[in-house]
Amino acid sequence: MHPATTSSAKRATDVIVASIALLVTAPVIAVAALLIRATSPGPIVFRQPRVGLDGEHFEMLKLRSMTVDGDDGPHRDYSIHKLVDPDAAPTANGTFKLDDPRVTSIGRLLRRTSIDELPQLVNVLRGEMSLVGPRPMLDWEFEHVRGVHRERVATRPGITGLWQVEGRSRLSTLEMLDLDVTYIDTWRPGLDLRILARTPCALLSR
Secondary structure, three states: OOOHHHHHHHHHHHHHHHHHHHHHHHHHHHHHHHHHHHHHHHOOOEEEEEEEEEHHHEEEEEEEEEEOOOOOOOHHHHHHHHHHOOOOOOOOOOOOOOOOOOOOHHHHHHHHHOOOOOOOOHHHHOOOOOOOOOEEEEEEHHHOOOOHHHHHOOOOOOOEEHHHHHHHHHHHHHHHHOHHHHHHHHHHOOOHHHHHHHHHHHHHHH
């Protein structure tokens, strides 16, 4: 098992920071929940199976940003294309995300500010995720990951990570996957704190 997974210091940091972050952001989550309920029918929290540590599945939590029962075909095809052809350059607007018609107007705001990710702090407290690590993939995404990049499940997935602070959507898919592996290979105490410290700036610079 990878040292980042067995480190008691990393787990302690996860629990302490996630607990404080949940308390601090509770009012933001509450307002977002009211806006979701008022503008779109369906649940407030979106639950989705993701691939976690050692390939085990867990239920990742997000604030719902899309309409219910929308067609995910175009998004799936687009994502698979980027994984099959990871050297593809970023699109003109610097993002790999398709302009998904399922995303609601409130959902776009939640995604742009990453407020929709806040419920994953609960995943961190449960021990299913870490504050820092590779982003958890969907099953059908991970099926198309090859070679050394499959090592990304050697540690718990994270809310933020190395590629998020090194370039976010300006990077190609291959560069993102490479940085996930670099994080795993070079993890040491203190790296997570540096990534966490840089994450707010990365969000603000979007």
